[in-house]
Amino acid sequence: MRATLAGVIVLALAYLVAELVSRVLAALVERINRHVPGDLSQRKSTRAALRLVRFIITLLVAAVLIFPAMSMVGIESRIGLSPEHLATWLTGSGLRIALIALLAWLVVHVTGLVVRRLEGEIGTSATVDVIERAKRARTLGTLIQNTIYVLVSTISLLMILRELNVDITPILTGAGIVGLAVGFGAQSLVKDIISGFFLILEDQIRVGDVANIDGTGGLVERITLRTIILRDETGTVHVIPNGSIQRLSNQTKDFSFYVTSVSVNIREDTDRVTQVLTRVADGMQQDVEFAPFMLGPLEVLGVDRFNDAAVDVKMRLKTVPSKQWVIGREFLRRVKRSFEDEGIELPVAHRTLLVSQAPMVPPDPGPDTPPPS
Template sequence: MIQADTLTLVQLAQLRDKWTDKFTWEALAITGLRVAGALFVTLLLYWALRLVLRRVERALGDPTPGVLSAQTQRARTLLSLLRSMGMVLVAILGVFMVLGSLGVNLGPLLAGAGVLGLAVSFGAQSLVKDIISGLFILFENQFGVGDVIRIEGVSGTVEKMTLRVVVLRDVHGVLHIVPNGEIKKVSNLTRTWARVVLDVGVGYREDPDRVIGVLRDLGRELYEDPQWKPLLLDPVEVPGIEAFGESAITVRVMAKTLPLKQWDVARELRRRIKYRFDREEIEIPFPHQTVTWAEPPVVSAVVPAGGGDHAADGVPGART
C-alpha cells in the first residue's frame, strides 16, 4: 500500500514537472511565435488569393452584359466559384496550422473529422446533393454569370454561382436564390445568340402580300441602320402568314440577335411596325364590343265588360 502511494506521488510529480516545463515564459514565447507565424501564413495565403483573383478579374475587362464572349463568361463563372472555394480552404488550412502550433496531434483529429464528416453527410444529404449538382453545372457549362436563364418558372440574370446555390436577379430587381439540387430543368435564354419572334396581326381585308412586303422592307431598314446593325447577326426574316385568328391574320417576323439584345430589338421592331402601318393605312385589329340598351315591354291590363268580381280578382290593380 505504501509502495502504491509512493508510485502515485512520483507520477504526479513527473506530470507537474512536465506541465511546468511547458508553461515557462520561454515555452509560451515559442508557442506564441508559432501561432503568430501560422496566422501570418494564413493571412498571406488569403492576400495572395485575393490578389490573384483581382488580377484575373481585371484582365477579363468590364463585365458588360451582352458583349462577353463564351470564354470570358465561363472564366467569370469559374472565378466566382474559385473565390468561394479558396476562402474555405484557406480558413481550414489556417485552423489546422494554429492547432499544430499549439502542439495538438492532428492525426487523431483528422481521423475524427473524417468520421464526423461521414456522419454529417448522412444528415445533410440535401447539401451534398447541391454541391454535386453544382459541380455538374460547372463542368457541363450549362450557364454562367451574366446569362439570363429560367429555372422552374423563375427567370433572371445570373449574378453569382457557388457550389451550393445560383443567385438570380429578375427584371423587377427581385433576387432569387435557387439551390443547385433543386434545378431539374434550366432554360438558357442568352447562350451564344438569341432570337426575336413577333406575331403581327392584321385585318382580313388587308392584302397579305402587301403586308409581308412592308414588313420585309421595314426589316431591311432596321438591318441597315448603323445603330441597330451591330446587334443583329442576320437580316430580319418574314416567313409569311403564321395563323388565321378570329379577327386577324397573323404574320411572323423573326430576327437573330446578340445575347441579351433580343428585347431591345423587339421593342424597336414594334415601334417601327406601328408607325409604318399607320402611314401605310394597314389595319391592326382590336376587339370591339357593341352594347344595346332595350326598354322593357309595357303590359296593359284590359278588364272585360261585366267582369265583376272575377275580373277584379284576376287582374292586378283592377278596381272593384
C-alpha cells in the same frame, strides 16, 4: 573564436548555396511566367515563396556543415547527436522532406500559372459575352486553385510527418470518421456544392443571364457553389439552392430570339405585309444604335393563323443575349408607323347587335274600372 569563425564560414557557405539554388528557381519561374499574365499580389507571393525556400536551404546546409566544421577546428560536440548520424538523417529523411516541400510548392505555383493563362485566353476571346466568360473562368480558377492547395498541402504534411517517424494512422482514422460524420450530417450541402460545381463547369448559366428555374424567372445576379440568386422584374430576389434545381431554362445562352406575331386585316396581301416587315428590320440593321445587337435579318415564318377579321404573320429576330426585348419593342414601334404610312389596315373587331322590340301590354285597369262596351 574558433567556434565563431567556423560558424560564420558555415553560414556564409550555406547562404551562397541557398542563393544559388533560389536564383535557379527564380529563373525557372520567370521563364514559366514569361507568357502568363500575372498581377502584383501573385508576384509578391512568388517572392515570398522564394525567400522561404532560401531560408530552408540555408538551414539544411548549415546543419550539414556545422559539425564537420567544428571538428576541423578541434571542437567536439557535447550533445548526444553525432555528426555522422545528423549527416545521415539530413541526406536521407531531411533531403526527402525538402524535396516534398519543394515539389508541393511547385505544384501549387504551376497550377496558379496555368489557371491565370486560361483566364487570360478566355478574357481576350472575341465573343459577345466576354465579361460573363471571364467571370466563369475566375470562378473556376479560384475553385481549382483552392482545391489543389488543400489536397497538396494535406498530402505533403502527411508525408513529412511520416518522414519524421510520426504515426499518421490515428490522423487518417480521425479524418475518415470526421468525413463520414460530415457526409451524413451535411448531405444537402454537399449536394448543393457538387451541383453548383457542374453548373459552372458546364457553363449552363452565367451572371447576367435571364433564366427560368423551376417556374421562377429573373436576372441572374450571382452564382456560387451553393446557390443561384435571381431578381425578377418586380425586384424580388429569389435564392435557389443548386441541389434543388430540377429544370433550368436559360433564355440568354449565346444568343436570343425575339418571337412575335403581327395581326393585319384579313383583306390585306400577306406578301406585301412581309415586304414591309422585312424593310423595317433591314432599317434597324442600318441603325448604329440597334445594329450591334442584331445577329441576323428578320425571319418571317409565315402565316400563323387567321379568322374572320385578322390574319397573323409570325416572325423572329436573332439578337445578342438579353437584348431581344429591346430590339422587339423598337421593331414593333417601327412596324406600327410603317403600317400607317403604307395604308395597311389592322384588324377591326366586327360586332352585330340584334335589338328586338317586345309587344305593348296594356296596363291593368283595376277592379273599379267598368269593362269596355
